[in-house]
Amino acid sequence: MRRWRGAGIALLLLLLSILMSACWDRVEIDQRGFVAGVAIDKAGKKEESSQKRGNAPELIGTYQMLIPSGLRSGSGGKEAGTPGAAYFNLSVTERSLMALTARMSAKTSRTPYFEHLQAIIISNEAVKDGRTDFADILDFFLRNNEMRRDINVLIADGNAKRLLSVKSMNESYPVGYIDSAINNYTKTCYMRPESRIGYVHEQILKNVSFTIQKIDSYADGISLTGAALFDTHHRFVGFLGxxxxxxxxxxxxxxxxxxxxxxxxxxxxxxxxxxxxxxxxxxxxxxxxxxxxxxxxxxxxxxxxxxxxxxxxxxxxxxxxxxxxxxxxxxxxxxxxxxxxxxxxxxxxxxxxxxxxxxxxxxxxxxxxxxxxxxxxxxxxxxxxxxxxxxxxxxxxxxx
Missing domain, CATH: 3.30.300.210 (Nutrient germinant receptor protein C, domain 3)
Known part of the structure; x- marks a missing residue:
């Protein structure tokens, strides 16, 4: 009798553990803040982070958040902040990517969700002086279990934030426009093949010089002509035309x-x-x-x-x-x-x-x-x- 009672208690505990742990981290879809793109810039002297310890350089992180209702309405070309827009951009300043994400979470009503992240755009100014390590910036995206290894990584010539506001007549949000244009390397040899974060990580681990896609903006859109060159210590060296x-x-x-x-x-x-x-x-x-x-x-x-x-x-x-x-x-x-x-x-x-x-x-x-x-x-x-x-x-x- 005691043996059956012990087996029954064990079975009950097993069932309870399954039921109690199945959705412990569930977040309803209407409470998620879908992040489509991230732009990383070097902070100027006027920007201040919430922490002022140490000499680590400060970074400006700009996050492009999608608005599902705007995507459904097919509002291509509408700027952020206008009625029916499919996205909005949010910028914060901190010393690390983890701190940037934490501070951004305190400024938005939706929980940041990165599983649909399409592009990471990093300013060459943020990594050219050697104080900010390129691998350190990517470390957050590589470790986070919400991230995929096929996220595109691009180096901007100058300010990266501006690229999250480029206009597109056939896409609902700027990162969607950029992500589609990246695949056009099959039509031109003047741009490098897509630089997935998994590929970039492999090059960093090999300690070899490598190039990844360059991005720039102009009056009517973006340009992906050229490449960003990194040395064996994954430091930005310069651009190829x-x-x-x-x-x-x-x-x-x-x-x-x-x-x-x-x-x-x-x-x-x-x-x-x-x-x-x-x-x-x-x-x-x-x-x-x-x-x-x-x-x-x-x-x-x-x-x-x-x-x-x-x-x-x-x-x-x-x-x-x-x-x-x-x-x-x-x-x-x-x-x-x-x-x-x-x-x-x-x-x-x-x-x-x-x-x-x-x-x-x-x-x-x-x-x-x-x-x-x-x-x-x-x-x-x-x-x-x-x-x-x-x-x-x-x-x-x-x-x-």
């Missing part, structure tokens, strides 16, 4: 689309890239590394000229050579910028040596980008092979 970014995409094998222009008889012809690959080979001669990067591209004629007969094989071969030469020129400009101006191996040649020539890499690893800076002296040869697979839907646009 569109041309250098295009060359970098070819050198790293990240081209998934875009257009290459070449000049023929004073006119411009266009090559629409459908796919591109790269292969790296390395050898060591007299203590100096020599790399050969072979780039292969396939695509379609995007624009021709009247005097060129594209049905002739000789015309096709001539265009292929011109486009290949242009790809080499773009790549060499990038190599010169990385070797001479920034002295950072964003191409990933050091990682190639680490993966394929481990013994020799161990001998030079400390002097690759630092110390003797052997990367700046490496001989990098670029070769390109272009194939025109299709001519488009027409053979000529007008009679000769």
């Amino acid at each position: 569109g041309i250098e970014t295009c060359g970098l995409n070819f050198l790293t094998g990240d081209v998934e689309g875009g257009v290459v222009e070449a000049e023929l008889n004073g006119d411009i012809i266009d090559y629409d890239i459908e796919r591109a690959t790269r292969k790296v080979k390395a050898r060591r001669e007299n203590g100096r590394y020599k790399f050969t990067i072979q780039i292969e591209a396939e695509g379609t004629i995007g624009k021709s000229i009247r005097l060129l007969d594209v049905t002739k094989l000789s015309s096709i071969r001539k265009m292929e050579q011109l486009f290949a030469k242009e790809i080499v020129n773009l790549s060499e400009k990038t190599i010169k910028t990385l070797q001479k101006k920034y002295k950072k191996d964003a191409i990933g040649l050091g990682m190639y040596l680490y993966q394929n020539k481990r013994m020799s890499w161990n001998e030079i690893s400390e002097n690759w980008e630092e110390g003797k800076q052997l990367f700046t002296e490496a001989d990098i040869e670029v070769k390109a092979e272009v194939k025109i697979r299709r001519l488009g839907n027409i053979n000529q646009s007008e009679r000769k």
Whole structure:
């Protein structure tokens, strides 16, 4: 009898523990504050945080909160604070991301919820002086169990807060506009592929130089042309322009689309890239590394000229050579910028040596980008092979 009574009590306790713990942290959906985007800026002298201990620099965090009723009404283009708007922005100042979120929670009626976070935009001013560590900023987002590892991370040229107020005619809120534009890297080689926070975290752990997407604003919207460059200590170094970014995409094998222009008889012809690959080979001669990067591209004629007969094989071969030469020129400009101006191996040649020539890499690893800076002296040869697979839907646009 006692045995059955003990078993019954144990079963009752088990059922109670399940019932009592099932929804202990439940928050009703109409009480959640959905955060779509976060912008991080360096605080100026006028801003003051609630804590004044230590010398840690202060940060301004701007949070874009969604208004579900505005999203349902399809109020694209309405600014924050206007009737029917789909979002509002809230800014606070503190010394850490956790403190920023805590202080923001005290200023809004809804509990901040980050599971739908789409983009983190960080000002280059916030990380360029070395006092604020890029990895420290990302640490909060990486540790929080509400965050996903596919959140986009972008570096703003200047103030990041302004980007959460850009206007869009076909999206309900600015971060939605930015998140959609990020995917357009498949249509242009002048912007880097999307920089997911999981990818950025991997680069930080590897202690390699890397680039992530750059973002800027102008009168009519945003621009994602260019890239932000970070060194092996994940410190912001500078920006690459569109041309250098295009060359970098070819050198790293990240081209998934875009257009290459070449000049023929004073006119411009266009090559629409459908796919591109790269292969790296390395050898060591007299203590100096020599790399050969072979780039292969396939695509379609995007624009021709009247005097060129594209049905002739000789015309096709001539265009292929011109486009290949242009790809080499773009790549060499990038190599010169990385070797001479920034002295950072964003191409990933050091990682190639680490993966394929481990013994020799161990001998030079400390002097690759630092110390003797052997990367700046490496001989990098670029070769390109272009194939025109299709001519488009027409053979000529007008009679000769």
